[in-house]
Amino acid sequence: MPRTTVYEAVTQRLEILDLDGQVDAELMPELDPNRIIEFYRNMVLMRAFDNKALKLQRQGRMGTWPPIQGQEAIQVATAMAMEESDWLIPAFREQAVMVLRGIPGHVIYAYWAGDERGSAFPDGVRCFPIAVPVGSQWQHGAGVGLSLKLRGEQAAAVVFGGDGSTSEGDFHEGVNAAGVFKTNTVFVIQNNQWAISVPLSKQTASETLAQKAHAYGVPGIQVDGNDIFAVHVAVTEALERARAGGGPTLIEAETYRLGDHTTADDASRYRSEEEVEQWRVKDPIPRLRKYLEANGLWDDEREKSLEDEAREWVDAQVEALEAMPPQPPEAIFEYMYDEMPPHLEEQMAALKAEVEG
Amino acid sequence: MPRTTVYEAVTQRLEILDLDGQVDAELMPELDPNRIIEFYRNMVLMRAFDNKALKLQRQGRMGTWPPIQGQEAIQVATAMAMEESDWLIPAFREQAVMVLRGIPGHVIYAYWAGDERGSAFPDGVRCFPIAVPVGSQWQHGAGVGLSLKLRGEQAAAVVFGGDGSTSEGDFHEGVNAAGVFKTNTVFVIQNNQWAISVPLSKQTASETLAQKAHAYGVPGIQVDGNDIFAVHVAVTEALERARAGGGPTLIEAETYRLGDHTTADDASRYRSEEEVEQWRVKDPIPRLRKYLEANGLWDDEREKSLEDEAREWVDAQVEALEAMPPQPPEAIFEYMYDEMPPHLEEQMAALKAEVEG
Amino acid sequence: MSGATQRLTIAQAVRDAMRDEMRLDPTVLVLGEDVGVDGGVFRATDGLIEEFGPERVIDTPLAESGIIGLSVGLAATGFRPVAEIQFMGFVYPAINQLFSHAARMRNRTRGRMTTPMVVRMPYGGGIHPPEHHSESYESLFLNTPGFKVVVPSNPYDAKGLLISAIRSNDPVLFMEPKRIYRAFREEVPDEAYTVPLGSASIAHTGDDVSLIAWGAMTRVCHDAAEVLAVQGISAEVVDLRSLNPLDRDTIIGSVVKTGRAVVVHEAPKTNGFGAEIIAQINEHALMHLEAPVQRVCGFDTVFPLAHLEKLYLPNRDRVVAAAKKTMEY
Amino acid sequence: MSGATQRLTIAQAVRDAMRDEMRLDPTVLVLGEDVGVDGGVFRATDGLIEEFGPERVIDTPLAESGIIGLSVGLAATGFRPVAEIQFMGFVYPAINQLFSHAARMRNRTRGRMTTPMVVRMPYGGGIHPPEHHSESYESLFLNTPGFKVVVPSNPYDAKGLLISAIRSNDPVLFMEPKRIYRAFREEVPDEAYTVPLGSASIAHTGDDVSLIAWGAMTRVCHDAAEVLAVQGISAEVVDLRSLNPLDRDTIIGSVVKTGRAVVVHEAPKTNGFGAEIIAQINEHALMHLEAPVQRVCGFDTVFPLAHLEKLYLPNRDRVVAAAKKTMEY
Ligand SMILES: Cc1ncc(C[n+]2csc(CCOP(=O)(O)OP(=O)(O)O)c2C)c(N)n1
Ligand SMILES: Cc1ncc(C[n+]2csc(CCOP(=O)(O)OP(=O)(O)O)c2C)c(N)n1
Numbered sequence A, B: 001m002p003r004t005t006v007y008e009a010v011t012q013r014l015e016i017l018d019l020d021g022q023v024d025a026e027l028m029p030e031l032d033p034n035r036i037i038e039f040y041r042n043m044v045l046m047r048a049f050d051n052k053a054l055k056l057q058r059q060g061r062m063g064t065w066p067p068i069q070g071q072e073a074i075q076v077a078t079a080m081a082m083e084e085s086d087w088l089i090p091a092f093r094e095q096a097v098m099v100l101r102g103i104p105g106h107v108i109y110a111y112w113a114g115d116e117r118g119s120a121f122p123d124g125v126r127c128f129p130i131a132v133p134v135g136s137q138w139q140h141g142a143g144v145g146l147s148l149k150l151r152g153e154q155a156a157a158v159v160f161g162g163d164g165s166t167s168e169g170d171f172h173e174g175v176n177a178a179g180v181f182k183t184n185t186v187f188v189i190q191n192n193q194w195a196i197s198v199p200l201s202k203q204t205a206s207e208t209l210a211q212k213a214h215a216y217g218v219p220g221i222q223v224d225g226n227d228i229f230a231v232h233v234a235v236t237e238a239l240e241r242a243r244a245g246g247g248p249t250l251i252e253a254e255t256y257r258l259g260d261h262t263t264a265d266d267a268s269r270y271r272s273e274e275e276v277e278q279w280r281v282k283d284p285i286p287r288l289r290k291y292l293e294a295n296g297l298w299d300d301e302r303e304k305s306l307e308d309e310a311r312e313w314v315d316a317q318v319e320a321l322e323a324m325p326p327q328p329p330e331a332i333f334e335y336m337y338d339e340m341p342p343h344l345e346e347q348m349a350a351l352k353a354e355v356e357g
Numbered sequence C, D: 001m002s003g004a005t006q007r008l009t010i011a012q013a014v015r016d017a018m019r020d021e022m023r024l025d026p027t028v029l030v031l032g033e034d035v036g037v038d039g040g041v042f043r044a045t046d047g048l049i050e051e052f053g054p055e056r057v058i059d060t061p062l063a064e065s066g067i068i069g070l071s072v073g074l075a076a077t078g079f080r081p082v083a084e085i086q087f088m089g090f091v092y093p094a095i096n097q098l099f100s101h102a103a104r105m106r107n108r109t110r111g112r113m114t115t116p117m118v119v120r121m122p123y124g125g126g127i128h129p130p131e132h133h134s135e136s137y138e139s140l141f142l143n144t145p146g147f148k149v150v151v152p153s154n155p156y157d158a159k160g161l162l163i164s165a166i167r168s169n170d171p172v173l174f175m176e177p178k179r180i181y182r183a184f185r186e187e188v189p190d191e192a193y194t195v196p197l198g199s200a201s202i203a204h205t206g207d208d209v210s211l212i213a214w215g216a217m218t219r220v221c222h223d224a225a226e227v228l229a230v231q232g233i234s235a236e237v238v239d240l241r242s243l244n245p246l247d248r249d250t251i252i253g254s255v256v257k258t259g260r261a262v263v264v265h266e267a268p269k270t271n272g273f274g275a276e277i278i279a280q281i282n283e284h285a286l287m288h289l290e291a292p293v294q295r296v297c298g299f300d301t302v303f304p305l306a307h308l309e310k311l312y313l314p315n316r317d318r319v320v321a322a323a324k325k326t327m328e329y
């Protein structure tokens, strides 16, 4: 039955770097070779950072840890496209972006080790705390984007979340508000295909997550999230639009969580080794290395020295973590209110007496 | 920059009956003339029901009332397309659908007059209670649709909500779950352009509400909600799909709230008389009357007798309302739990003693 | 200070507080459903959009989690949002943003980021509205640290407390007793002034029994005190004004003096804030009690629709009866 | 009745309760995040999808309001859903569906429609997890009538109470003390059996002081009672099991006997359910009290991250000290 068309929805996908390290010349952005090397370096550092945390956890020196292996391209490209004046609003699996924004690695380690000081980021780093309640941070992305816009700052709010988090009502309310107020926001979905044991196909019947942007009158795009050039292009474009007051963008970065959900999870209960293998060949790190090598920007010697650098840097983070003195009981109380109310003074005094006595 | 397209879809709009009562012959469904007359009759009855409530309210005989004037076509067409085995999940402005589903008019009046018995629907009428928390009912539409599907019932859940309610997270979660589980649900948005004082343009940046269906992999369609034939066609198609296990549909019915938000509201504070006038010419009732007259199905005499019928029926509802005896204090307590716990027994006894003594 | 005053209702005093603070502090914003063009369904933001424009008086989409989520983002980055939840009965969708974020931002960031925001919520019964429009959910917010919770009972306090709330560096839940929004007027200074958070007031002094309440129930206690006075019983009315921080000293001082207490609130009795008042008295004045503390509260039921709400709500006679029960124990 | 039993943990007992009821009643469904293929992050639904298939053991999208909203729709039309909220710290997004709908359906429809559903929620501290994974929010649910609220403290009760909850025609919030999910085993009958809702148990009899608790804190009280016994103080441990309906008679009976009481809970002290217990004692046993009731509770702070959680949680020594304080008053 013929009907008139009132809306045409098209969602595009961007890919630049293939599995063999070849780029689509037409789509490839202009990038200083040193910057591309920096992409690679950061990805390798971040993987080492992650591997070390897993090792620490097995040794009982770390709490629950959410690995990012396989997702480094999204995080490194986004962090490197951001300016100091941009705000980062992470979910809980963005430790690479956070470190590259300027939060010391040992602080991130401290957080997951269960130390309150793991949230004491350095002054001046525009970064929200980790958001554990899935999806809730999308709203803050809208709010901070609105804040920047109202103040006329040429800066963007970049907010992250997983594929699973798009099912929460807060995703909807956040992106919708951003659309209405044309906030300076970049919404980045790390679609790693799984929300703990729930695959994307059980999360939503929509063919892509990027197309959810049509619900909000907001531009949306899907990128190969294991292709650091594609992520770089999409994020840079979105950041420029946001900073210029052109409104929000929704980016779906398709990737894969190669590891367990967290160290408390056993992914083999719900997915096959074959599936993991199919994605392992798309790993963003060897892919970029192939590109570098093909373009004469990398060799085994450089790799070796990067490995050494990574080990040293990571070890320094562990050392700094383990050098932190224990927290005093006051740490439970001191940041509840601007001025501590009398009942908390009493409770704190009682605890101190107990600990000291 | 060229990119590949990963999603392409359109959103369509259906219109059949124009402002002069002419139909698009190609789109016009086959309908028994008596059924079309019944459409008209029901719209007129429902408008009279509404007008009476407004009058009662001004006289202090009714509480807050949410008028439906202008929105009768959606409600009458939907109610008449539903079978007894279908479930209705109303928001709070669906009194016409509810009456046509078999809930006595005086019961609806009683609800808005502030009488608990206004929610005591007759046995066997498959209708949820009125949902005042905006948007929350969308989830029940998904849940009931899932229930019907799991039980293999050839029946649908029809859930209503306003344009404003699509901004709530529950809309998103409800339609998304319906998409995932392919529930037997028909989602009907009564887009009456306003959510109290907030116009649709401040509610969302999406060009239509129907296109929000793209976010969920669910079919969506926009209809002229003041065109009872278009609503009939869209709802019937969606109901058939749902009952057959073909999954949910999202219908946006574009209409206009000709009256105030409720009797507690003064719409002239936020919208112009001109805007209202522009919509008054699209009123679904005169439009259908023109069609009936042009097709020799209606005349002034019939109109007169319908007016009499409406008045009598409405007066009977008022009489029944006012004949209801007062509620006893027990009405506050008796339906809190399956068995009344001791502390409620005590509280109820104390209140009874107070009222009686 | 000009010292000029005007006779205002609570609703007007609330509006004036926002207006004055918006004039003084450009980071103060108002947002919510219908707060702009419409001036709020209770007219509590009337005229603000005309004076401050749509960038500072923001009509939001219909999404309470969104209103609070936006506010968290705004507050953490330099604004002082005053968010309106149209009725307290509709705060539930915002609970996650309020409890998981607004109340925790300071602690979670070790003081680096804060959420200086106010959430205004008309609450309570007495206006015969549809379901969900009469609720008093204060107790929901009082087992969750990180907020301040404030409830005025008269126009003077309403303005002064709201200004304190807006200036507070902590998130403040500000409950407005809609039943008495326009019930009476009082002289309210034109200029900005503050009433401190965390301090109760003795609304009426007495020696025999302490009637402890907040918001609209303060007035019910007042009426009860008058009836009791005629019967030779001298009742003291304690208007808590802040539920968190709680002015324990004033409560305990009054109960130590009178030896008897009645707590009055609209919310259901079980685990309402009245229980905490009793627990405080248990801890700090048990041996001064001449009789069990009485509670006059809503029933442990859903708040009924209009016809029965009069039976549900605590009233003067119930407070009088409870006070006499403590006297006759 | 075969009389066969197995030594089970609480987590296994919970699983068995669901399995048994699903075998007996085809309308019982399980739904939530990761409850299917994964068997639940605590394995409390392990094996159910294998036995009952994905139409009765449903992995939902990641949306708590949705899980409860779907459950309301299912429950109101003939199913008995057992919904899992992965951690109680993530129940906030579901509050609106729980409070505005699940708790009100029966009343709102004048008994015509009901929501016989169970919401299972692992709660409480002690497992060193990230933020939001250690909370005890029972008090949130106890000023909102319409629910039953149940908390087992051992495997036998866990199975029997959960079966009662599933069979209940009212919505039941079922809090599972995750800290002791696998801490110990007890003989649990293979067959379905019930432990009635609304009845407390005396976990340990004594004459000098009543220790009142629920869930994991019952065991802390047990340990305290042993220490107190050595010191010549005979403590009675009251395990509430149901917080609503509350078994007031057992509480009051114990306090009348002992004249002293300590209430122990993990949630913050202020306006926690301990306050209501004190209010009940105030109303029904005030003149039997030899000393103020003591509260040993979480602090009025955010639940800290792993390093400090041991300082936060009530422990044996604090309960012993509080009990002695009541003795020495
Ligand atoms: C509101 C809420 N519900 C449940 C959880 C438990 N949980 C933590 S992570 C997670 C899955 C998240 O999936 P996704 O958004 O895809 O992110 P990913 O873990 O894949 O990075 C769940 C269910 C939570 N943290 N918050
Ligand atoms: C959760 C919630 N927030 C706010 C309200 C107050 N309120 C009642 S109706 C309404 C507007 C609804 O707009 P829409 O969904 O378009 O429906 P309409 O009134 O136009 O039929 C508002 C804000 C409410 N009832 N529930």
Ligand SMILES: [Mg+2]
Pocket (backbone or CB within 6 Å): A162, A163, A164, A190, A191, A192, A193, A194, A195, A196
């Ligand atoms: Mg994921």
Ligand SMILES: [Mg+2]
Pocket (backbone or CB within 6 Å): B162, B163, B164, B190, B191, B192, B193, B194, B195, B196
């Ligand atoms: Mg509308």
